[in-house]
Amino acid sequence: MRGALQLTKGGVRRWLASERIAFRLLEQRGYKILETHKRIVVDGVEIGEVDALAEGPEGEFYVVEVKAGRLDIHGIRQVYSNAVLLNARPLVVCKGFADESARVLAEKLGVSVIELEDVFLIDAEELEDIVYGAALEAFSESVRLLLDPSIRVKPEQLEVLQAIAETSTLSEAAARLGKSIRDVARTLEWLRGVTPLARRGYRSARIAASVLLQRARIQGLLESLGSSAERIESLLEKLGA
Incomplete structure (x- = not known):
């Protein structure tokens, strides 16, 4: 198909079912992503936590869950419960139903389901915009982490951030530190509260942790330079006297 990029199977198909693609699809259908x-x-x-809150075309509110694969009974119960707690309607974007029982339960509970096709076509220009937007968003958030004076990293958190930045999983970070997963998870939860960059999975959390570590190193260097400048100034005053 000319003017379009056809993406199929494996990790690429899972990527196409990601939140960014799902949210874009919802916006094209008249939904507004609120949070x-x-x-x-x-x-x-x-x-x-839910993937998103959205306002529908008629002004109704939805709890949105995005599934990379097919929707099963457990997923239906989860989104329904979350919707009840947030006083909204449940909506799932997924690859379809895992089985007929899942379809029946969704209809019974009033869970709206938007099914993505196995082959998803998007314009090459649109794909470029998505990639560019994601990269710009990540860069902007990284700069904010470096410069925001309101962010306070405790000394005891630096060791955990270092482990998160250098490992592939939470359990691996805990093993490296000789701590429980719960202990490391507390710092990870704090990190997710500091930046949305860390809420997109462990890989993104590693990036956020690395940025904060660089920030700490820069702050240490500036403090060292400040102390050196004070010593030089003091020495010059003595020499002048």
Whole structure:
């Protein structure tokens, strides 16, 4: 097909079912994405997170879940429960239903499902815009992490951030530090609260951790230079006296 890029199978197909593609599809259908990675808090306790909150074409509110694969009964129950807690309608973007029982349950509970085709066609120019937008967004957030004076990294968090930046999984980071997964997860949760960059998976969290480590190194260097400048100034004053 001329003027289009055909992407199929494997990791590429899973990528096409990612949140960014799903949200773009919803916007094309008249939905407005209000908030992404919305945390569910009940009585001050965080009990979960949804991929997005959206406003439908008729002004109704939806809890949106994006599934890279097919939707099963567990996924239906999850999005339905989250929608009830947030007083919204449940909506799932996925590759279809895992089986007939999942389809029946979705209809029974009123879960709206938008199914993506196995082969998803997008214009090459549109794909370029998506990639460029994602790269620009990640770059902008990285710059903010470096410069935002409101971000405070505790000394004890630096070791954990280092482990996150240099490992592939949470359990690997915990093993390297000799800590429990829960201990490392606390720092990871803090990191996700600091930047949306860390909420897109462990790989993105590694990038965010690396940026904060560079920030700490730069701050240390500036403090060292400041101390050196003070010593030089003091020495010059003595020589002048």
